Amino acid sequence: MKFNLTNIAFYLSIGFFLSCNATQNNKQEEIQIPIVNHSFGNSHEVLPQSLHLDLNADFEKQIIQGFAEWDIKPNELAKQVIFDTKELKIEKVSVDGEEVEFKKGKELEIFGAPLLIPIDKNTKKVRIYYETSPHAEALQWLSKEQTGGKPLLFSQSQAILARTWVPCMDMPSLRFTYTAKISCPNDLLPLMSATNPKTKSLNSVYEFEMQQPIPSYLLALTIGDYEFKELGTNCGVYATPGKLQEAANEFVDLPKMIQAAEKLYGPYQWGRYDIVVMPAAFPFGGMENPRLTFATPTIVTGDKSLVSLIAHELAHSWSGNLVTNHTWSDFWLNEGFTVYFEDRIMEEIYGRDYADMMAKLSFGDLQNTVVKMMQTPKENDTKLFLNLENRNPDDGVSDIAYEKGRFFLLLIEKTVGRERFDAFLKSYFQKYAFKTITTEEFKSYLYDNLFQNPAEVVPLEINNWIYETGLPSNCPIILSVELLKLDSLITKIKEGYKITKEETKDWTTHHYLYFIRNINKQSTSIQEIDSVFGFSQWKNAEILCEWYKWCIEANYEKSKPYIKTYLANVGRRKFVLPLFEKMTENTNKNWKIFAKDIFKEIGKSYHSVTYQSVTKVLENGNS
Numbered sequence: 001m002k003f004n005l006t007n008i009a010f011y012l013s014i015g016f017f018l019s020c021n022a023t024q025n026n027k028q029e030e031i032q033i034p035i036v037n038h039s040f041g042n043s044h045e046v047l048p049q050s051l052h053l054d055l056n057a058d059f060e061k062q063i064i065q066g067f068a069e070w071d072i073k074p075n076e077l078a079k080q081v082i083f084d085t086k087e088l089k090i091e092k093v094s095v096d097g098e099e100v101e102f103k104k105g106k107e108l109e110i111f112g113a114p115l116l117i118p119i120d121k122n123t124k125k126v127r128i129y130y131e132t133s134p135h136a137e138a139l140q141w142l143s144k145e146q147t148g149g150k151p152l153l154f155s156q157s158q159a160i161l162a163r164t165w166v167p168c169m170d171m172p173s174l175r176f177t178y179t180a181k182i183s184c185p186n187d188l189l190p191l192m193s194a195t196n197p198k199t200k201s202l203n204s205v206y207e208f209e210m211q212q213p214i215p216s217y218l219l220a221l222t223i224g225d226y227e228f229k230e231l232g233t234n235c236g237v238y239a240t241p242g243k244l245q246e247a248a249n250e251f252v253d254l255p256k257m258i259q260a261a262e263k264l265y266g267p268y269q270w271g272r273y274d275i276v277v278m279p280a281a282f283p284f285g286g287m288e289n290p291r292l293t294f295a296t297p298t299i300v301t302g303d304k305s306l307v308s309l310i311a312h313e314l315a316h317s318w319s320g321n322l323v324t325n326h327t328w329s330d331f332w333l334n335e336g337f338t339v340y341f342e343d344r345i346m347e348e349i350y351g352r353d354y355a356d357m358m359a360k361l362s363f364g365d366l367q368n369t370v371v372k373m374m375q376t377p378k379e380n381d382t383k384l385f386l387n388l389e390n391r392n393p394d395d396g397v398s399d400i401a402y403e404k405g406r407f408f409l410l411l412i413e414k415t416v417g418r419e420r421f422d423a424f425l426k427s428y429f430q431k432y433a434f435k436t437i438t439t440e441e442f443k444s445y446l447y448d449n450l451f452q453n454p455a456e457v458v459p460l461e462i463n464n465w466i467y468e469t470g471l472p473s474n475c476p477i478i479l480s481v482e483l484l485k486l487d488s489l490i491t492k493i494k495e496g497y498k499i500t501k502e503e504t505k506d507w508t509t510h511h512y513l514y515f516i517r518n519i520n521k522q523s524t525s526i527q528e529i530d531s532v533f534g535f536s537q538w539k540n541a542e543i544l545c546e547w548y549k550w551c552i553e554a555n556y557e558k559s560k561p562y563i564k565t566y567l568a569n570v571g572r573r574k575f576v577l578p579l580f581e582k583m584t585e586n587t588n589k590n591w592k593i594f595a596k597d598i599f600k601e602i603g604k605s606y607h608s609v610t611y612q613s614v615t616k617v618l619e620n621g622n623s
């Protein structure tokens with residue numbers, strides 16, 4: 001494994017407490033531990049190769065307890081192995097079967113605490129007995145009142161939250177295989193990013209195995225009242241009762257998607273591909289946990305118009321899971337490639353017009369993001385290669401890695417032609433399969449394997465795209481036939497034309513999003529549009545988010561109770577955050593007060609990822 005200390009290394013002087021498990025006496029000492037790639041892990045001395053978890057999920061106490069056992073490979077000089085932990089209660093540690101004294105550092109806000117375990121060059125196994133905190137940031141425990149059924153637990157390890165439920169070297173540059181034994185209440189079914197059961201067992205103990213090496217951020221667990229339905233020979237869907245059939249209907253094209261993806265960039269390497277439909281509190285659209293994508297229920301709309309999210313998570317089986325960003329600063333290598341690939345899968349199945357419509361909408365989002373970020377201290381985060389030193393990698397996440405990354409790759413495709421670019425991508429996924437890659441390594445591979453002469457390279461302005469802020473002027477322009485039709489309708493409405501619901505009956509979610517975003521908000525009355533469509537009564541979370549943004553901008557008081565209900569029922573950060581931002585930015589102070597009141601009442605029901613982002617928005621708002 002390559003290990004690069006430049007750029008991202010920094011050293012912290014931390015006060016440590018010597019935790020002697022024999023006497024439990026506390027003795028403070030000063031040690032310097034480098035934090036590299038957002039981890040205390042000393043993988044340059046010790047390679048953790050495989051993990052076995054033996055865990056019990058206690059829903060009453062909202063904790064996971066048990067042990068993690070690592071098979072390690074130390075180098076000749078290794079004296080200790082250092083794992084990342086965050087708010088883990090370490091009960092005892094054994095090394096090759098013998099209990100040893102360990103040290104745990106002081107908890108740092110972003111990085112947690114290093115766990116130092118003495119070993120030597122011959123050590124094979126390190127077993128850590130531990131318990132998670134009820135506030136473990138990766139885990140969300142939902143009561144039966146919150147699910148409307150049985151209790152549920154899910155994890156979200158990306159970016160650096162795996163350490164809040166498993167002691168590990170929590171960095172994307174390191175891969176390991178794992179097995180697990182999970183016990184849970186007898187009416188629930190646990191699922192992991194591994195081989196999964198399809199039905200509940202009698203003794204409530206389940207075994208899992210992930211044979212392909214993965215980085216820690218892809219460790220995943222969910223436990224709920226799940227049922228399973230097969231969708232194809234190697235794919236299916238898990239959901240809670242009552243939601244299974246509608247999910248199966250929504251994802252019916254999954255076998256076709258897998259086929260399209262394999263046709264483009266080579267065989268799917270993870271065995272099965274299943275989806276588990278999460279509760280609404282899930283903070284993301286989807287999480288590409290290998291073999292088992294975690295997906296928000298907000299994409300189950302009844303008309304398959306948001307299944308591109310599944311194409312996205314499936315594409316991660318190549319870009320991200322197979323070829324992984326070496327550091328979180330290289331995050332665009334995970335996401336930019338995935339959005340490009342997602343788009344290609346959608347084009348294969350639903351045609352070019354549909355894919356163009358989605359790309360055009362995304363381009364609008366990207367432009368807005370860039371304009372907004374360029375006016376703030378976040379300007380530097382409009383670079384593809386992010387500077388995340390001493391920051392939570394999650395703070396650098398925006399449309400940039402996804403959309404600026406995609407448009408950069410699209411520019412390369414348009415420059416060299418699709419055939420050559422596809423052959424290049426196929427070889428890239430093969431060459432770096434089950435490895436990690438830095439931005440500079442990608443650039444070298446690109447120069448060596450794609451371009452034929454400097455005349456092709458120079459106009460691309462590659463360094464400008466990767467290392468400079470903003471959106472380069474050579475960004476490809478997308479034309480969408482479908483959205484051009486909408487443009488003329490929007491112009492007619494501006495000139496006084498009265499739209500009817502009847503003429504929009506064939507619209508997809510994307511048509512409505514474009515319509516709401518682009519309608520002239522000065523000349524069109526929000527009351528009039530509301531009386532035609534009654535959007536607030538709709539169930540489609542994507543359209544509702546767009547609609548409520550306009551309601552807030554227009555000071556549309558009538559929408560307030562609906563906005564509150566929406567924010568109480570949806571935990572996906574993509575929807576929650578923009579509404580809190582809009583309310584905070586509104587010059588009418590009542591919206592800021594309203595936002596704070598709502599958050600006080602319902603904020604605790606959000607996953608930590610959403611909760612922390614909204615907290616920042618409310619704290620930074622100048623109310």
Ligand SMILES: [Zn+2]
Pocket residue numbers: 312316334335338
């Ligand atoms: Zn993604």
